[in-house]
Amino acid sequence: MISIILVLIGIVIYLKLNKFYQFTVLSLSALLPFSFGKFLSVPSLSFVEWLTIVTFLMLINELVPLHSIEKRIKIIKFKGIEIFIFAILILITWTIISFVNYEMLYQPVINTLSKTGTKRLYFNIINNIVLFFTIIIFAVVYYEKLDFKKFFKILVYFSVSIGILRIFSYFFSFSIPLLYGTFRYDPNAMTSYGGIAYRFGGLAEVVTFGVPALFAYYVFEKKMKFISLMILLLCVLLSGGRTTMAGVFFSIILFSILFLPKNFIYLVVTCGIFFILFSLFAPQKVLEGQFNRLTTFKLGNFMGQDAWRGLAWKYYLDNFQKNPVFGKGIVTYQGYIYSSEEGEKEGAKDFTSAMLFSGGHGSYFSLLSTFGLGGITYFLIMIIAGIFLSIRKINQHINSDSNKTAIAVFCFMLIIIKSVDYITGGDGLVDATILFYATGLVASLTVLQHRKDLS
Numbered sequence: 001m002i003s004i005i006l007v008l009i010g011i012v013i014y015l016k017l018n019k020f021y022q023f024t025v026l027s028l029s030a031l032l033p034f035s036f037g038k039f040l041s042v043p044s045l046s047f048v049e050w051l052t053i054v055t056f057l058m059l060i061n062e063l064v065p066l067h068s069i070e071k072r073i074k075i076i077k078f079k080g081i082e083i084f085i086f087a088i089l090i091l092i093t094w095t096i097i098s099f100v101n102y103e104m105l106y107q108p109v110i111n112t113l114s115k116t117g118t119k120r121l122y123f124n125i126i127n128n129i130v131l132f133f134t135i136i137i138f139a140v141v142y143y144e145k146l147d148f149k150k151f152f153k154i155l156v157y158f159s160v161s162i163g164i165l166r167i168f169s170y171f172f173s174f175s176i177p178l179l180y181g182t183f184r185y186d187p188n189a190m191t192s193y194g195g196i197a198y199r200f201g202g203l204a205e206v207v208t209f210g211v212p213a214l215f216a217y218y219v220f221e222k223k224m225k226f227i228s229l230m231i232l233l234l235c236v237l238l239s240g241g242r243t244t245m246a247g248v249f250f251s252i253i254l255f256s257i258l259f260l261p262k263n264f265i266y267l268v269v270t271c272g273i274f275f276i277l278f279s280l281f282a283p284q285k286v287l288e289g290q291f292n293r294l295t296t297f298k299l300g301n302f303m304g305q306d307a308w309r310g311l312a313w314k315y316y317l318d319n320f321q322k323n324p325v326f327g328k329g330i331v332t333y334q335g336y337i338y339s340s341e342e343g344e345k346e347g348a349k350d351f352t353s354a355m356l357f358s359g360g361h362g363s364y365f366s367l368l369s370t371f372g373l374g375g376i377t378y379f380l381i382m383i384i385a386g387i388f389l390s391i392r393k394i395n396q397h398i399n400s401d402s403n404k405t406a407i408a409v410f411c412f413m414l415i416i417i418k419s420v421d422y423i424t425g426g427d428g429l430v431d432a433t434i435l436f437y438a439t440g441l442v443a444s445l446t447v448l449q450h451r452k453d454l455s
Helices: 002-016 019-031 047-069 082-105 109-141 148-171 187-193 203-221 226-239 242-259 262-281 288-295 307-322 345-358 363-397 402-421 430-449
Strands: none
Touching (some): 002 047, 019 047, 019 109, 082 109, 082 363, 148 226, 148 402, 203 226, 226 242, 226 262, 242 363, 242 402, 307 345, 363 430
C-alpha cells in the first residue's frame, strides 16, 4: 500500500518538473534500478516500468493539442530509423507467437505457478519498445529545452557519487535507499564471497553509464575530469565484472583511436594498463573475491564458466537446436535437467531451470534459446545499427554541433559497453532497457533532421 502511494506521489512530482528534469529523471530510471519496493504482486516495481508509460501519455497529451492549434506544427517523421523499427517488428512478432502459443493455445500446468513473472516479462518487452519511441519523441519535440551539457554533467557527478556511496555501503553494511537489484546489501553473500556474487553489486551499472557520460561531457569542455575517470575505473575493478571491465576499456580505447588526439590515447591506455595490473597483482587479502573473479576462468567447465552458468548455456544451445527459428518461447522449461557437478546437482538444476524460463546470464545465448533466430536477429540489429549510427552522427556533427556530438558519443560508448557485457549478462529482453534507451536517443538525432519546423 505504501509503495502505491509513493508511486502516485512520484507521478505528481514528476509531472510538475520542467522538461529538462523530466528527461533527466526518465534517463536515470532507465540506467539504474530505482524502486519504491513491492508493488501489489510485483516484488520491486522499478521506476522505468511506470515512468515510461507516464511520460509517453504525457507527450501524447501535449502533442495532440499542439498539432490542432499551433501553426508551427512539430511533425515527427520516423525517417532514417527504419532499421530499428524492423528489429522491433521482429521482436513484436516473436513475442506475439510466444504469447499465442503458451498463454492462449497451450498453458502448461507448471507455468501457472509463475504467472506474475510471465506477465511482467511480456509487459517489460512492451515497456522497452515504448521507451524507445518515448525517448525519440521527447528528445525531438523538446530538443531546445534540453541542456545536454548540464545533462551529462549531472550523469557524471551522479555516477561518481553513487559509486562512492556504494563502496561505503559495502564497508559500513547498509543499503542505499531506492536502489534495488545488485545494489541491495546482502550480508549472507558478503560472508560467503566477500561481496555480492564475488563483486560490489551496483558498481558495474554505475560505470556503464558514468564513463560514456564523462566522455560526452568532454565534448563540451575539451578537457577530461581525470579524478572522476580514476574513480569510475576503480569502481569497474571493484565491481568484479569481467565483461563490464572489458567493455569499458574497449569503448575508451576504441573511441580514443577513432576521435581523440594521439596524446590522449596514450594517457587513456596507460590508465587502463595501470588498473589492469593493479587488479592482477593486488594482494589476495584485499577484496580477494572481487579480484579473483576478474582474472580467473574455470577452464574445466563449459567455455571457462562456472558449472551452473555453463550448464545453463549448454541447455540454451540445446533449446536452439530443437527450435532454431522461433525458440522455445517464454515458458517454463519442461525437460529433464542433468548435472554432473558433485555436491551441487540440485542447486545447478534449480539455477538452470530458472534461467531457461526467460533467459539470463548471457543475452546472446538466452535469446537463441527463448526466441531463436528471430531473437538474436533483433538484438544484433539494435546493437550494430546503434553503433554505426552513433559513429555516423559523431562524424557528421563533430565540428559543428557539440550537443549532437555529445549525444552520439554517449550512445556509442554505452552501446559498446553493453554489447560486451551482454556476453555473460542479461537476457536480451527485460535487461535490454539500456539498449532501447541508447538506440532511441541516438535515433532521435536522425528523426530531428526531419522535424518540420527545422527543415
